[in-house]
Amino acid sequence: MKILFIGDSITASERNREDPKDLGEGYVKIAAGKLRLLYPDTEIEVLNRGVGGDRTEHVLARVNEAVKETPDICVLQVGINDVWHFGEKFSPGAFEENYRAIVRALKEGSRRVVILQPYALKVGDKSRLRPALAKANGIIGKIAEEEQVRLIPLDEIFTGVSQDIDPALFAADGIHPTHRGCRYIADLVIKELKKDL
Numbered sequence: 001m002k003i004l005f006i007g008d009s010i011t012a013s014e015r016n017r018e019d020p021k022d023l024g025e026g027y028v029k030i031a032a033g034k035l036r037l038l039y040p041d042t043e044i045e046v047l048n049r050g051v052g053g054d055r056t057e058h059v060l061a062r063v064n065e066a067v068k069e070t071p072d073i074c075v076l077q078v079g080i081n082d083v084w085h086f087g088e089k090f091s092p093g094a095f096e097e098n099y100r101a102i103v104r105a106l107k108e109g110s111r112r113v114v115i116l117q118p119y120a121l122k123v124g125d126k127s128r129l130r131p132a133l134a135k136a137n138g139i140i141g142k143i144a145e146e147e148q149v150r151l152i153p154l155d156e157i158f159t160g161v162s163q164d165i166d167p168a169l170f171a172a173d174g175i176h177p178t179h180r181g182c183r184y185i186a187d188l189v190i191k192e193l194k195k196d197l
Helices: 027-038 056-067 080-089 092-108 126-147 154-161 179-196
Strands: 002-007 045-050 073-077 112-116 150-152
Touching (some): 073 092, 126 150
Parallel strands (some): 073 112
């Protein structure tokens, strides 16, 4: 079973891009370790193809190279940089076009696609991202339904759990997950991947 993670810095998490086997220090590495413990008799290969700063246009430009690695399952996490970078100039049309093309390429190159919804927690000035993020997540939800791929609604989940817990414990800057945030994301991903293992 080969599982490929592709996305931005939340997925990359300081991975060494010179080493194709490096998993970084975030949720991908944690998920890989837990999966191997949970399924010791299953050969599981995990690949991290996250790149810090990537927007949908960047992931789209390299998605075909990623699927050449013949993954069984692809986990996609991208979108927050589109929102962060463009702000009020966020273009729903361009975002939808890019995101749908990525999902379709991943579907063609694997058996299963899982989407991680981008999120922004109420830390510092990140609340200003909410209007554009709501549009992006609406688009992602529509694409997930129409393309029949699985969606983990991270923004909704983190918004819920941070009602009673300081959101900075999950992401100190509201975007990049702390170790606790990474563990939480990893557990949500594993719960979804278990359906295919």
